[in-house]
Amino acid sequence: MENDSKTILIPNELCRRAGIAASWRPINEISIFPYEKRSYKQKDGPSNFASDQPSSIFHVRHEVILFHPILRKLVNESNANFLALQEFVAEKPPDSKTEILKMSRQYRSIIRACLLNLQDDIAKTNITPKEKQELKDYITIFYSIECIWHLCEILFIDVIPGNIVLPPLLDWVRFHFPKPERNAATLLSGDTDNLDLEENYWPTVFGNFLQGRMNVVRALLQQHSAAQTAVFQLALNVLKNMPILNIVPVSEFSLRWRHWTAEIQIKLDAKQFMSNRNLDLIMRLIVGEESAWAEMHPHCETWYDFLAGWLFYTEPTVKTFELGRFADQSIDRMRVKHHLKHLDRVLLAFMKFDLFEVIKEIQEITDNGWLVSHLTDILFHSGRLAMLENEVQNFSSEDLRESFILDYGTTLMGHKSLWQVGLSYLDHCHKDGLPAIKLLLPRVAFDSEAKATNIISEAKNRGLNKVAQSISKILAMRSLSQGRLGNALTWASKSQDRLFISRIADKFLQEYVDTGEWRCIDMLDDFGSSMLASERLIFLGKFIELHKLYQAKEYKECGELYMSLLNSKLVPQYFWSVLFDEALTLAENEQLVFSSDQTEQIIYRLEEKQNIPELVSSKVYLLRLALARNLKRALMYEAQLY
Amino acid sequence: MFSDHGSTVESTTSFHNLNGIFVSQKVNKIRWKPETFGEPHFFLTGSWDDESNKIVLWDIVENAEEEDFYPFSVAEYPYCGDVTEMKFLNTEYFACSSSSGSANVMRVSLSEIGEPLIQNYTTWENLHYFKNGDPSPCTALAVHDNDMATVGEDGRINILRAQSKDIVRRIDNADSCSINCVIYLNHNEILTSNLRGQMKSWDLRSDTKQPKSSFMLSGDLVTPTQLTYHPSQRYIIIAGDELGALTSWDLRQNTYPVNVLNAHEGAISEIQFHPDHLDHLFSCSRGGEIWHWSTKTKNKYGLEHENINAWLAPDDIKAKLEVLNLMPTLKKPINTLDLSNNRVICGGDNEAIYLINGITF
Structure with missing residues (x-):
């Protein structure tokens, strides 16, 4: 484990001279203040640093990117999807695959919407360079997340007919590398003469070729100035005959594919494409010539877009479980083995079906646990996580899921506004969720009765009457310190704590003993059934009734x-x-x-x-x-x- | 004592044309900006429970073909404290109240280059405060023409006039508990409700600091969360409470409730009669529900009901009312709603606002 400690400077002269101390503030903050360490040997007296000047206290908190306004949309929207998923699986439906796939897609569309929002914002003119950089960083993070989720969905959540993984894999590469298609669209929509004079003509052809977009490749070739020459006509014709995977049964497709490549090989042997180097290269790629594929490296941004193209022409019927082996080969070919980035490692682990590695890696994404908690959750519910239990002793997939959800929920609980969202995650941690809520809920700060009432009702909804009671009591104490005896008694009554109610009722009686007057006569009129909560309150109520009878x-x-x-x-x-x-x-x-x-x-x-x-x-x-x-x-x- | 007499309502479901967007802040109040001519297209949202709160002005772009809408924010005003209430005084000015103890009158206007703006017109600082000097949240605000009444946790009532910075009248110890709701019964009379469920009506012309009358929601310390009156029969008062029940009174007769309806799961956050369709009521709750109540015009024998307001029907009120669920239940509280013709907007703690189109009457 690398050392990821971070130094934060406290910009304060007194702190610098005296030294500092810190204490926790619930839930996500540390409070830092000037502090002089004293030993028992020193004389008891004011510190040398004491003065009547105002001094500062600093609150330091862990930065949570999810609290950015744009990402808060993602937080809330994904929360709704998360809760829908929990609700769905709670009913234990006999066939959950289709629905879970739908929800996985929903998560992806939420990520997409978030990326679009980020892109909209980065285009705005009124942002500072720092904000711009921040947005750029978020975009990078969420592009990776989108790419990871999509691949995970293909390999672990979707059902691939016959385990033939290439079509969805190709979709994935096409989605995340839209440049070739975009370039082709620009080229084709423009002036159609002499496209080949454009600098990016051939790179665009190869780009689309690698993504298996044969129609686009042909359309581009047709616009070449030499399209009418024999070699182009021949190539166009050959490409037109490419067998398509999803139309026929796999066995038949394989047969047709072998025929097709064999024919091309014959033509290559006859040097029929020699007159055009690029067309010759295309044909050599189709037949899988090593030297030709080596030339493709510059056309690929990553090993995985290379992988998709390479498999499309050389192993079109590759099965899901063979993907890891080819991924390794592809990394070797691209010579990036020692330059693998974080995203590369995650994707490779997916292709190797090494979920432990995946989960280990995605925890390091700086998204405050959004991906790891939601992805682990959906993998758990689709039954993919439970498979690991056979591989490793004493491993509980449920515990793993819960630990991430618990962390994520706790992070959100630390936000002034998102605490309810946090709660709803903790609700779905069956083991430690409720104990965590019991600890965290009373620590949610409130400065109005409106918010306190919300916290109380969240506590009551979860059967945490003690928590509800303690918050009511805090409100009662607060009311007392504000000199509001009547309000204090009301909150005490709502807390239903007999002793506490008696204490406040005592204050009423005591005040009457001292002054001979009732302060809150308006509320003493009508105790109703709440009077029965404490003997002292009954006495107070009856004593007031005595006065009323006398007056009447x-x-x-x-x-x-x-x-x-x-x-x-x-x-x-x-x-x-x-x-x-x-x-x-x-x-x-x-x-x-x-x-x-x-x-x-x-x-x-x-x-x-x-x-x-x-x-x-x-x-x-x-x-x-x-x-x-x-x-x-x-x-x-x-x-x-x- | 009323619980056995309260009837429970079940709702039917019909989802209208529904659109929602996420707005990155919990919405506490949402209000259409009235227009002199034509249908409103601007609305305001006020946030709460955030590190910094805002009032945002939104405009709606509608795509007639797809019956789609997309609100986009056109102006913002940073607000100190939670926005606890917003009420339009006319097509331009609105009053709002804050948990920091202040109230404002603000204005939605157009800048020189035609861009919408929110401007502060008057601020009343420290309207509400405790005996120890701490600020007290202003919990609610009511308007009547240009008059305004604010109430707070400090048990104080302030009467203000939109045009003047002075406080017209102040009742300091109006209540020994927090006052949570206030409405105008007429120009000279307001009704307040407190934390214990005590309702008090105040004659604003009288010099005494005593309420004109006082009555209880129930004997069990249930807190009313919202008060409203029937738009044409102002003596009909309905209170929504923290347990999700609706209680109605006929103030002409006595101060006992006419009926109690156990309606929502969770506290009622807002209730509103439709300004044009008077026998239609809309309500939303902390349980994430939003309902449309209408009066059945015929009884089960196909006969017209007697000409009595359903809310005052002493018995069998359930048979006289129909409830439509306007939206799938949210997992977070819906805090606020507002009506305009056949459109309802609402917002809540899931940081989203929704527009429901095509309400049928």
């Missing part, structure tokens, strides 16, 4: 509610004093509220609680007096009744 002059009900509160065991210690104050008010009420029986109960409670520090002795004295008077009134009233 419903004294009898008021007295009964008072008694039930008094005997409820719900009264917080600090609140007894206030509760007895209420007794005083009610006992002194013009209309009799408490019966003799009730008064005795209150007196009993008072005696029981008289040692509570909040109950000052003067108040106890007053209470006793009031209660005694009330007892007298009650007894007299009751005596009249019976």
Whole structure:
């Protein structure tokens, strides 16, 4: 493994002098700040670097190219396709090949759309050279990705009739090397006389010849100034008779092909094409003459476009499993063995059906794991990855797939906006997905209730009630620190954490003890069923109801509610004093509220609680007096009744 | 107490002519720009939950033959905070609100060389803030002619006038909870809803800081996510909530809901009556659904329904409404929708906007 560490300079004078320290910020950032290392031997005191000047904190993050606006389209669009694929395979359809192929094509069209967008943007005039370079780099990356995916689709996802790989391979080369066709189109659409005077006439002929576009080759030859000469007519005629692979059965095709090449060989032996060097070369290529193919190297950009042309004429019925061997030969012929680039290695590994090598190589593409996760996923679902399990002991294709999806999902979770997309990848990691979500979701930052609500509902959708609860609690604490008691209680109630709700309800009661007023009277009106979540809240609700009954002059009900509160065991210690104050008010009420029986109960409670520090002795004295008077009134009233 | 009385709606599916494009930002609000003559072709999107947010003006090129459309952005305005609401005041000016606690009136105009522009006309900074001085998100905004009302997590109500930078009226402790929605009931009255599901109507002429009336969505702390009124019968109020239900009230009678419909999977993000086809309602949800509701004109016996608004039918509301699913369900929330004639636009958290053509009434 090469050393791929990178040095980042922190442009700050204080950091330079004092030194730095760092700490993680969720999920993709490191926070760097000036820091002086102190040992226990040093005297405890302000650092020499301390000053009242503002100092800076730096956030460093791993660059993720997928967060570029254009690539975000790819991220979101491929996410939709990824989810459709997961949904499809979850139903365990009996025949999935056609559908998976369709989805593979969909991925390719997403990559294509992304490339077109990048090309549109690079053509814009208002971009800086740096942005332009960036876009160019992205184009290079995604061209490679497109090329890799396409070959993978041919070899691993598509079903090739009879394993005859050449037709799709040729399509692949034609798609990724469109230059010959484009040049031919330009030549043919122009002035048709004397095409051969054009500098790129013969290179275009050979280019199309190598891609097996025989119609184009013939069309070009027909426009040659010497087209009417015998040698051209002969060549055109020979080429016209080239057998076409997909019309007839393979065995018959092979027979026809042998006849065709044998005839050409005879004509070559008779030196019939000698008068035109290029036509002679074409014929020698068709019969597979080594020296002729050696001349083709300059016409090929890479070993694989060479390979396709070479196989087209020399091994047209090559089978899929033979491809690796020919690929090696082609690399030898082109003498590029020691100059293989990353893309070359990936393609070669594909042709050798060495999926381990493929996966190892595509991880190194700097696309933040887009390709490796999506490609591994589709290979897994098409059953190609499971084959490796027979080759290597203890290898689990599912684990391999999951590790990439998990990484990719986690990367996206680190983005302020794309976290939901990240989540939907983690959802499809059966082993570690949910634990990862459990860790990551609470770390998604929010600065509005709207976003927090979104995070809570994502947590609830996944049955992560603890996460939902903890976010509600954070919102409650935040509300408290902003001085919003009412909102804090609402979030606490939504969190359904009994103890926590009680804590906030305590704050309400405490505030009433301190000020004798209710701050959030609007919300205290209507607790509804949420009141049942905590005993303290029930007490708060009932106590407010007591006030309302008193204000409504419903004294009898008021007295009964008072008694039930008094005997409820719900009264917080600090609140007894206030509760007895209420007794005083009610006992002194013009209309009799408490019966003799009730008064005795209150007196009993008072005696029981008289040692509570909040109950000052003067108040106890007053209470006793009031209660005694009330007892007298009650007894007299009751005596009249019976 | 209403859950047993709520009925659940099932939708039928019919995908209209549908086109979508990816726009690289999560869309929180989408609005057609009204035109004096002819059909609107400009629309605005406002993003949210991004490192830097934007308001973007789009124009639509239509290919009549292929019934295809392609919106392309013609102007952009970087916006501080999430765009929490956008409302056009007229064909040129629109109001918008931000999670940073401010609101703006902006203008869509043409430059000297005829290029569309978004310009800021007025900014109200720090409209919403907490007691400790932190900015509070402005969560919603309502407009009535040139009047505007903003509400926020700070429980504050501001009344503004588009032409003036001054705050016309401020109710500081209107609510001890976050206010999430606001609508105008008439020129002098607004209705707000808070985090607990409390709805309060406010008389703007009165000097008291107390609401005129107050009632609950339900007893279970369900938060309303969107309020709307019937375009011709303003006393009919419908609230969409975080559990996906639609609750309707007749404000003339009392403050108990007339009915509760369990509609969407996931929170309702926006509901809108069609401005021209009054018995048609459109709704979208965090569950990725977008629905078209219409009133059945005949009952199962083929008889015309009595002349009563279906939303006020106390029983069997389900039998009186038809629901069409306008789009395959997205795997991400749809946050917003807007209507113009037979076209619906919508956008959401999958960073895409969709145009649905050929809605039938």
